[in-house]
Structure formats: structure tokens, C-alpha cells
Amino acid sequence: MSSKFGRIIAGLLTAIFLASCASYQPTSRGIASTDEEQLMELHFQALINGQAPEQEMIDYIDRLVNLLILTNKDIATFEKELDAKIAIRKKNSRAVIEEPLASKTYTKLLKKWKLKDRYTAEIAYFYLRCLEMRTDKSLSNAEHQRIKHIQQNTATYLANTQDLQRVELQELMTKLSEVFTAFVQAYKEDYAAKHGGVVPPVDDTDAASGFGQALFGSTTDLYAYIKTHNTTTYTPSTPADQKRQAEFISTIDQDLGLIEDPDRDVQSVQDLTCKDGKQICISTGEAGNIVGKVFPKGVWAFTFDDGPAKSTTNMLAALASYSDNVNPHAKATFFQLANAAPKFPDTVKAQFDAGYPLENHSFTHPDLAKSSVNRVHEINDSNVVLTKEYQKIQSDYVIQYFRCPYGSCYAPKVPAVRQMIADQKQVHVYWRIDSLDWKLLNGPKVSALVTKQMQLLDHGVILMHDIHPTTIDAVKLVLAWMKDQNNNKNAKYKMVTIPEAVDLVNGAH
């Protein structure tokens, strides 16, 4: 009886679930991120509560880091291979090779980018969770020690594998701040418990800092790293740490051969782009997409899109009057629309006279990711029109950079568009700070958003629009802040144009 009943129930359940599976839809990236986090959390808990949690966690992260290193290597190889295919195709369009952007190599590259993101996210997640757990007062001292070791190991791995930069810096800062607030609270409670409820007599910040450091020493390491996060290599400060780093690197080298990766079947190809160790060059890969992450410390490229417009003249005036101890004058790069530039010949001339590079931002500002857009018109024709306009003033002027409207061809989303840009011998320029000036429409608010991020991120490309009068107010405020930092606070915020930034980055190699 019970067998029959069981069969009926199970049959019913199976039918219901099969029906629900049939309508299964893949969740979108943003919504799925919560599920991914849940999975990572489950994994984290499993490791933390395992038989030998510290060792299990270290082994696991060790493996993740090794996979990450392999993935990075593969990405570099696939990019070279893809660039080689593209170069062959450019030289001889009838060559019998796979269509580059429909090739297996490209598929592998996409896969590897995805893997890289996953591995990095997982390591960063574990690190942040450890950091968080260390403020949990319900844990015993032994548990705190264990978590501390795990977190230190994660931090070292992150730093050693040069991937801490990929962890959202802002997130870390927020997390640190939360931890610090918890220190302050814990310190106050601790003090009050020991002194019959009396409030601590000394300044919270110093005392809590000491208290926090005594409990959670390695946050200072992280602060130190954040201060110097522009350097891509973590340099240990003590000989013992240096030795540990050397040992770690040699271990990784040995491990490289041990990890199996089903996609590692790539033959080496000739490096046809970014020769001589250059980091930025014409490429459909990451090297051909300027974000500013590889700029030297303190270097910022201000960029203005969508002009020229009536307000551009005022923007030029705001920039013209600027100088500080680091910057003899302001520098900026303008990404212009081909349907606007011919209407403002005097403005274009003034921009040339002031020495600002003028670059391409398409013909009519469409979303180039849409297939209905006439991409040839927007990329190639705009180039012809803008070049003609610019060459009226400087006969040998060549447009070297392109920025897609809405940043919609930030690799690898629209490979075909990126290929068209590369075919024009131009490098795509993205950004690191979005000023949101088009939305905020308020000088002080935009300025606050930009300067706060400049302090956090240290270097990169800033996106603004010279078509909004309020952006001029914002630029004035950002410049005033920068002048104060450079002249009075010993800071070194250096303004560069995009071509100068590229020279700085490539010249350094």
C-alpha cells in the first residue's frame, strides 16, 4: 500500500517539477548575482565548518588562485591568437581561416573572461566574509584566530596575484569602514565593562584603532595595500614576508603544470599587437580599451563627450584659467559628434588652439550595440567628417581614439563594433569614473561624486559631458579642489590628455 502511495506521490511530484523545469529560463546577470552569492556563502560556510577549516580554506583558495593564474595566461594567449587571426584577415580578406569573431578562439576567450571573473569574485568574497566575521563577538578567541589566518592568507593571495585591483576598491573601503565602526563600538563596550560603565576618556579613533589593531592586526596591511594599490605588484615590507612571497611564487610555478584545464589546447602564435611590451594599442582585446587602470599613480584624464555645443566655449574658459603646482595648465580630451562639429567651427578651432585632442564619438550618438544602427555611417563616415573638419585647422591631424556612445562596446560585448574601430586604427576609450553629470545636473553634486572617487581610485579616465552648463560648474569645483590638494596638501593629481596617458603607460615599458 505504502509502495503504491509512494509511487503516486513521487509521480505527481515528478510531473510538477518536470513541468516547472520545462519553463526554466536562465536568470539574468544582475538578478543571478544574489544566487551566486548564496552559493559562495554556502561554500564558505562548508569550508569554515569543515574538519580542518583553516587548511581546507587555504587549499581551496590556493586552487582558485592557481586557476586564476592559468586563466590569465590563457586570456593573454587567446587574445594574441585572435589578434593574429584578425591581422591575417586584414592583410588578406580571402585567406582561408576562421572568421575571427566567430572562431573557437573567441568563444574560448569569452569563456575565460567569465571564469576569471568567477574565480576573482569567489576569492574576494571569501576575503570580505572573513573580514566581516572578525567583528562577530559571539565567536571564540580560537575561532577569531582561525578566521584571521584565513583572511591574511586570502589577502596575501589577492595581493600576490595582482588581482586586488579587480576587487571593488570601494567595497573594500566600505567594509573596512564598517569593521572600524565595529571596533569603536567594541572598544567602548569593553572599556565600559571594565570601568563600571564609564565612557572612554580618550579619543575614540585612536583608542579604537589600537584596540582594533591588537585584535585584527592585518587590516593595517590592507590599508597599506590600498594606499599603494596603483602598483601592480605587492612588495612585502619585511625580509620574512619577501621570502614567503618568493616561496609562494615558486610554488605556483610548480603547481602550474599540475592543474588540469580542458581549454588549454592553444598553440602559441606570433604577437602581432602591443609590441615592445606596450600595454595599450589598437586591439579588440583589453589592450585596445582604455579605462585608466594602468595609468601611473595620480594620473587622471578628463574627457568630455557629446560636444561641441554652445556651452563648450564656457568649458574652455573654465579650463583655460587653471594652473597649480603640478599642472601648468588644465588638460582634457574631447570626444565629439560628427553631426555637431561642423556647426561650431570657431569652438573647434579654439579647442585646437588650446591644445586639446579632439576624438571621435560617432555621428549621431546611437547605441552601437543595436544591430539596426548603421555602424558604417556612425564609425567610418563620422571619422571622415570629423577628420575633414579638424584638418581645416591642422592639415595632418589624425583621429586616434573612439568612444562608443553609452560605452556600449566595452569589450567583449560588441566584438563587431570593436573590430570596426580597430579597422579605423583607433583605440577605444572607456572610463573609470562616471560623473553622472547628465542625471545630477548640479555642479556641487557632480563635483563631490568625482572628487570622492578620485581619492578612492587614484588614477584613471573621468567621463563628463561639455553640453551641460552645470558640468562647467562641476569642473570649476573639481579644479578648485585639485588645486587645493596639489598646492596645499602635497598631493600630486596630474592631468593628462588621452594621447599623453597612452604615451606615459607605453613609454614606461
Place this chain on the structure above:
Amino acid sequence: MVFKRWLALFATVFLLSCAGAPPAPLQNLDSRTDELLNTYSLEQLDVAATYLTELIVAGVNGGKKPQRVLSCDPKRGVADTWMMPLKSLIDSKISRVQELYLKMPEEKRIRQWNACEKTCSCGVYGTLLQGIDESRLKPADIALRDQLLKKQGALSEKATRTCAKQAQWFCGSPLMAYLGSPTP
């Protein structure tokens, strides 16, 4: 005992069938955006942008854990990546409705737009007028444009947050799914 075996079998069948379910093919970007542009009003799209901006600004101001705005707040980094595809939608919507708005009787338009604080749409109405060549605008429209942009810029933090909270429909909406998809 038998029941347990059946349950195990059921679980296996379930897992196998789910693992093998083919992912639905992605719709073409153009048709997806068309659908969204037909679904959402300009005001709704702009409120969604206000919501994301609020998250980004709060995230950058950071320090303390940013106060939650809605139940589905994405992380700052995610909100950052959603802004541009959303701006693309707003611009497309503006170009669709620009002429319609201009054809509205002037008095009605001015009355509706002067009350823009209620719909949190001062900025987007101002931007709409900003996108039209001044030679095509009447003096009253030029004055209205400047006034709308000024109103948007003068929004207090509290008012901005109230506007951001108006985007409650955004959680779990097709717009959110679109922005969160790999190629919005």
C-alpha cells in the same frame, strides 16, 4: 523505505531534467529595447535612473553601510554598469516622444511640466527640451527648459531619496532583468 527510493529517483529525474533544459535564446537587442520602450513611460525610466543614481552616490559617499532604498538594491558597481544602458533607453524614449510633447497645447504642457516635482521628472523634461535646437523653441519653452533643469539641480537629498523610492515597480521588473542581462 520504498517511498524513499521513489523520492531519490524523483530527485534524480528532476535534477537531470533541469540540467538538460535548454536556455531560451536571447532576443535581439533591438526588439528587446523596443518592447521596453513600449512598456515604460519616460517618467518611469527616469525614476529608475534616479534610483540607480541614488545607490551610486550613496555607495561612493560610503563609509557607513548605505541605507537601503528598495528591497532589490543592486551593489554600487552593478548600478554603475546599469546606468549607461538605461541612459540609452531614456534617450531613445526622448527621441520617440519629443515631437508628441511639443505638439501638446502649450498651456497644458507648461502646467504639466511645472508640476514635475510630483512625478520626479524635472530633469528629464529639461533634457528633452535641451535636445531640441533653440531655434525651434518658443521663448516660453526656453524659459521652461532652464527652470526645469534648475529644479532638478536643486533637488534636496531627501527629495531625491523620495523620488528614488518611487521606483518600487523596478524590483523584479522586465527593465531590471534587461539591465542585468549580459548584453543590455
